Amino acid sequence: MPPMDGTHGNIPEYSVTEISGAVKRTLETAFGRIRVRGEITEFKTYPSGHSYLSMKDETGTIRAIIWRGALSKLAVRPENGVEVIATGKITASDKRSDYALQIERLEYAGEGALLARIEKLRLRLGAEGLFDEGRKRPLPFLPEVIGVITSEKGAVLHDIRTTLARRFPRRVLLIPVAVQGQGAAEQVAAAIATMGALSPLGRIPRPDVIIVARGGGSLEDLMAFNEEVVVRAAAASPIPLISAVGHETDTTLIDFASDRRAPTPTAAAELAVPSREELLAALQQRGTRLARAAHSVLDRGRLRLGRAATGLPDLPALVAAGRNRLEDRGHRLQLAPRALIGAKRRLLEGTAARLPRPQEAIAARRAALSLLALRAGGAARSALDRSSRRLAGLPDPAPLLRARLREARARELRGAERLQAAAQRRLAERGTALSRIPDPTPFLAAHLRTCRAALRGLSARLEGASYEALLERGFALVRDSAGQPVTAAAGVAPGQRLLLKFADGTLSVTDDRARRPAKGGAAQETLL
Structure with missing residues (x-):
């Protein structure tokens, strides 16, 4: 218990600044330069360029800071979830x-962390379609x-140049x-x-294929x-790309994005160009086969021509026979x-004799x-006479009635005269029209010829389609x-009656399949 008089004995007293400074000196003295292993979390870079993060393991967490000048010199880019040694x-x-x-x-904290990071990136880029086979392009032949x-x-560049000179010398554009x-x-x-951005018409030639190569090494x-x-640049390259990174057993993500993967830089050069000697040998072989x-x-x-020549007929005899047929x-x-x-002419005369005469018809x-x-005219006069007799038989009417009768008679006379005049005009017009009609004999004869030819054609078609000609046979x-x-x-039922029509008559028969033929004899057809 503290003393009752209010004193604290010999316990030292420090200010906050003194404690903070003492702790800082103790930490920096005891843990000067150290290596810490843990998983990166809460990584964030601020506009000032400094980055702040935390490193954790199973039970603890420590804050960390990367100053702007140190961040650009790091060989590993900090990422959340990656286990590193700081x-x-x-x-x-x-x-x-x-x-x-x-x-x-x-x-990185060992190959396991590197492989986990690589696999995570591979899955993410693969989901975007950067590794699809449909994106792969064929390499140019030459x-x-x-x-x-x-x-x-x-030695990679030397191997590529040596291989190209041996197989098929080509121009090489190097970007070290x-x-x-x-x-x-x-x-x-x-x-x-x-x-990929070089122009085909520029001063620097644009490559037809790109080789990205490196020798072997650790992960x-x-x-x-x-x-x-690098993977995105390889996938976006407009020029076909061959990756040749490491040895045959090494696999990097650029291999998935490239159009072709070569196990070694030498194999990449062999993929880029064909072998000139092999091409010459193949060309010579094809030339021989073509010849x-x-x-x-x-x-x-020649064999077919010889056989055809032996099978040809005697041409002079054929020509002579054709000439004879032509003369005949x-x-x-x-x-x-x-x-x-x-x-x-005989047919026309016979037809003309049967034709009606237009003059007689007119x-x-x-x-x-x-x-x-x-x-x-007679009917009009008879009507007038009948009217006159009827009027004469009537008693003498009043003067007004007699005047009306005279007017009616005059009107009837005038109507009869008009009818007679109209009839005479129509008679004259028809006579004039009949006189203008030309002689129809030539037209009728031509029409008869046309109809007779059409009738003969229809008769021939009818006879060809008729079954009666088959009956005659x-x-x-x-x-x-x-x-x-x-x-x-x-389709015939047993016992059914049938009609058989021949060319000269018709018979009625019955299907006798229902009766069994007598022993030793054959079934006979019943004719009715």
């Missing part, structure tokens, strides 16, 4: 009772210019880059974009080719017009019109009792 020193704040790790260097992106100091360490990924991505050495910026095929075609053609046809053609004209029409005119038409044709034996 190298730096512990420092404490003078104003607050907290401490943090000032990171000066970052490295490129004019080959772009190479690699280090100019290693760092293939590992800080900034290597950005240089490789920029080199790929630079080659950390190859990490530049697992970075997202043999041409000789074979010629030999087969010419002689027959000279006689045929006269015979045809005579036959047509005269008959005129006589009928004259008779009608006489009958009309021995065939028979089978019909049932209703008169319908029977075309199949399966």
